Structures are given as structure tokens and as C-alpha cells.
Amino acid sequence: MEGADASASHKYAKELQVGVRVVQMACSLCQKLQKGSVGPSPDHVISKDDDSPVTVADWSVQAMISWMLSESFGRENVSIVAEEDAQTLSDDSATSLLASVVATVNETLAMAPRFGLKGPTKPLGGSEILDAINCCNSTGGPVGRHWVLDPVDGTLGFVRGDQYAVALALIENGQVVVGVLGCPNYSSKRKLVNNSSVRSDLWQEGCVMYTSKGSGQAWMQPLIQGHGSLEWPNSASVIRVSSIDNPVMATFCEPVEKTNSNHSYSAGIAHRVGLRKQPLRVYSMVKYAAIARGDAEIYMKFAKAGYKEKIWDHAAGVVIVEEAGGVVTDAGGRPLDFSKGVYLEGLDRGIVACSGVNLHEKIIGAVYASWDSSHL
Numbered sequence: 414m415e416g417a418d419a420s421a422s423h424k425y426a427k428e429l430q431v432g433v434r435v436v437q438m439a440c441s442l443c444q445k446l447q448k449g450s451v452g453p454s455p456d457h458v459i460s461k462d463d464d465s466p467v468t469v470a471d472w473s474v475q476a477m478i479s480w481m482l483s484e485s486f487g488r489e490n491v492s493i494v495a496e497e498d499a500q501t502l503s504d505d506s507a508t509s510l511l512a513s514v515v516a517t518v519n520e521t522l523a524m525a526p527r528f529g530l531k532g533p534t535k536p537l538g539g540s541e542i543l544d545a546i547n548c549c550n551s552t553g554g555p556v557g558r559h560w561v562l563d564p565v566d567g568t569l570g571f572v573r574g575d576q577y578a579v580a581l582a583l584i585e586n587g588q589v590v591v592g593v594l595g596c597p598n599y600s601s602k603r604k605l606v607n608n609s610s611v612r613s614d615l616w617q618e619g620c621v622m623y624t625s626k627g628s629g630q631a632w633m634q635p636l637i638q639g640h641g642s643l644e645w646p647n648s649a650s651v652i653r654v655s656s657i658d659n660p661v662m663a664t665f666c667e668p669v670e671k672t673n674s675n676h677s678y679s680a681g682i683a684h685r686v687g688l689r690k691q692p693l694r695v696y697s698m699v700k701y702a703a704i705a706r707g708d709a710e711i712y713m714k715f716a717k718a719g720y721k722e723k724i725w726d727h728a729a730g731v732v733i734v735e736e737a738g739g740v741v742t743d744a745g746g747r748p749l750d751f752s753k754g755v756y757l758e759g760l761d762r763g764i765v766a767c768s769g770v771n772l773h774e775k776i777i778g779a780v781y782a783s784w785d786s787s788h789l
């Protein structure tokens with residue numbers, strides 16, 4: 414029962430609670446699709462115009478979360494910046510795809526009471542679902558409140574049965590104030606109290622991490638499984654970054670795909686600062702989750718010159734790492750700017766997240782020292 418009370422009285426208590434509940438629902442939806450227990454095969458992938466993959470899970474999560482946020486806060490009060498649009502789904506040739514999304518969303522919304530939320534009185538139709546996806550077309554910006562959603566981050570990881578995340582954040586006046594990160598395949602240990610002895614050898618599948626800015630704490634709860642229900646206060650536990658600050662002992666993580674981050678450049682940085690371990694290559698924002706809960710100390714991403722990072726790929730992870738005690742900046746050492754709309758405008762070279770300032774300074778120093786010789 415740790416944790417929930419600490420977050421109950423703060424300014425964003427309702428937003429945080431609703432965020433955690435909808436991300437739990439989304440994780441449940443994704444797990445069912447990934448395990449093939451409902452809907453089409455999870456490797457049924459459609460290519461978007463930019464060649465990136467999208468699946469029934471991406472659209473279904475976006476529709477479901479959009480609908481639930483509108484229901485909880487009032488449609489007119491909710492601005493959502495999210496990754497997907499419904500153009501492909503609206504096509505006449507996509508009727509069976511849309512039918513899969515409609516079935517998946519309705520099946521998930523029917524479980525809303527188990528997650529402490531109210532679902533619709535009758536199943537949603539195709540046009541309501543397309544509408545829920547399409548209304549997530551806000552472009553954010555420096556003023557007001559904007560929810561930021563990546564329905565399935567690391568879609569490649571999802572279709573390969575590997576790591577992926579559901580990432581939801583709230584930006585207020587350009588600052589990330591709430592972050593919720595669902596990691597359905599990132600297991601955690603449950604502490605079992607057995608008479609006087611504490612055992613911690615029971616692994617639970619998946620977790621949801623969350624925080625609100627300025628709380629100085631980040632939390633993790635297990636995924637609700639089977640017929641379980643989500644109580645609040647809940648069984649969340651505090652997470653904290655690793656205390657390792659010796660590069661020899663530190664683990665760094667980076668994207669799996671070479672096209673998303675320059676592996677040879679990060680290997681050069683690792684060598685310069687004296688990192689010895691092999692990089693941990695992980696799909697999605699689970700990399701931020703690994704830093705936040707102390708499984709790794711450094712996350713580096715150096716995308717190709719010209720690639721513009723999107724806010725939904727970072728917002729939730731950044732605030733969770735920061736509140737868990739870590740540091741996140743661009744590769745020039747400046748904070749990420751979430752106030753400029755859909756993109757992290759002005760990002761200098763790449764992204765560096767660390768468990769502490771010592772490692773962070775070393776990495777930023779190595780970037781400055783080595784940049785001229787790089788081939789990004």
C-alpha cells in the first residue's frame with residue numbers, strides 16, 4: 414500500500430489515476446492481441462506512408478484511450494497529440510481491419526469497471542471509433558494542457574513478441590507534468606512476505622510506471638492479469654534509479670534498430686567513458702523504464718541527422734526517469750523542449766538519459782570531444 418497516498422492529494426491526482434487505469438487497460442488489450450487470444454495475428458502489420466509499421470493494436474489503443482479520456486474529462490477539455498490517424502482504416506478496402514479494431518476496442522471498454530472506470534452503455538460503432546482516433550490530432554504547443562500518446566511504442570518489438578510500451582503523458586504549458594508508461598513484457602519481481610522472511614523470487618509479467626512532476630517519486634505497479642481488478646490506493650512500489658556511477662559497472666541501453674540510432678557512434682562514446690559491458694538493445698521506451706527502475710544506468714540515442722524526434726516517443730519516459738532521480742537531456746546537455754509542438758525542436762544531436770549526474774557529465778563530455786569525427 415505504499416505510494417498511492419503520496420500522490421492522492423496533488424494537483425494532478427485525477428489525471429494520474431485515470432492515466433494509470435487507461436494504460437493498464439491498454440496493456441491488457443495489447444497482451445491479448447500479442448498472445449493471439451483475440452483479433453488478428455499480431456504480426457499482421459500495415460506499412461504507413463513513412464514505411465513505419467502500424468497494427469490493430471496501435472489503432473485500438475489510441476481509440477480506447479481517446480474515448481476514455483474524453484469520457485473522464487469532457488471531450489471539449491481534452492487535447493490529444495498521438496501517433497496514429499485513421500486514414501488507412503477509413504478506406505473502403507479496410508472494412509475487415511476496421512471490424513477488428515471495433516471488436517478489440519469494445520471488448521476492452523467492456524472491462525472498464527474492473528479498472529475502476531465507466532465504459533460506454535452500448536458498444537461503440539465504427540464511426541465513433543474512427544472519430545476517437547482522428548480527434549487525437551492536436552499539435553500541442555506551449556500553452557494549455559495536452560495529452561501525449563504513443564499507443565504502441567516499439568511496434569516492431571510488439572510484432573516480434575518482444576518489448577514495447579504504451580506511453581501516455583500530460584503536458585501543461587510546455588512541461589511534462591504526468592507520465593505513465595505501460596511495459597507489458599517487462600517483468601518485475603513481487604516481494605512475497607512469508608511469516609518473518611521476505612522472498613522476492615516471484616516474477617510478474619509486465620508493469621506500469623508512473624509519476625507526476627515535482628513529486629520526487631516514481632511508482633511501479635504490476636499489470637492487472639486475468640479477472641483481477643485495479644484498486645486505488647494500490648500495490649505500487651517506489652522505483653529509484655541505480656546508484657552505480659562507475660562507468661566500469663554501468664550498463665547502457667540503446668535502440669535495437671541501427672536505422673534508429675548510430676550504434677557505432679554510441680560504441681565510441683562507451684569506449685571513451687570506459688563503459689565495459691555490451692549494450693543492452695531494447696525496443697521502445699522500455700529503455701527509459703530500465704533507467705528509472707535501476708536495471709541500467711545510461712540510455713543513448715543518436716538518430717540520423719535530419720530525423721526529428723517526436724514528443725510521444727519521450728514525454729512519459731523522461732518525467733519518470735527524472736522523478737526517479739535520473740537526468741535526461743539532449744546530447745548537448747540541454748533539457749528536452751516539449752513546448753514546441755509535435756517535435757522536440759532544437760534537439761542537439763541526440764538524447765542522453767542517465768541514472769545520475771556523474772555518468773551524465775561524462776557522456777556529454779565524450780559527445781563534445783568526439784563529435785567532429787562522427788559520421789552521423
Ligand SMILES: Nc1ncnc2c1ncn2[C@@H]1O[C@H](COP(=O)(O)OS(=O)(=O)O)[C@@H](OP(=O)(O)O)[C@H]1O
Pocket residue numbers: 465496563565566567568569570667668669670671672673674695696697698716717720723726
Ligand atoms: N529513422 C528513425 N530514426 C530514429 N527514430 C526513429 C526512426 N524511425 C522511427 N523512429 C522512432 O523511434 C521509435 C522506436 O524507437 P526505439 O528506441 O524503440 O527503436 S528500436 O525499435 O529499438 O530500434 C519509433 O516509435 P514507434 O513508431 O512508436 O515504434 C519511431 O517513432
Ligand SMILES: [Mg+2]
Pocket residue numbers: 563565566567725726
Ligand atoms: Mg513510438
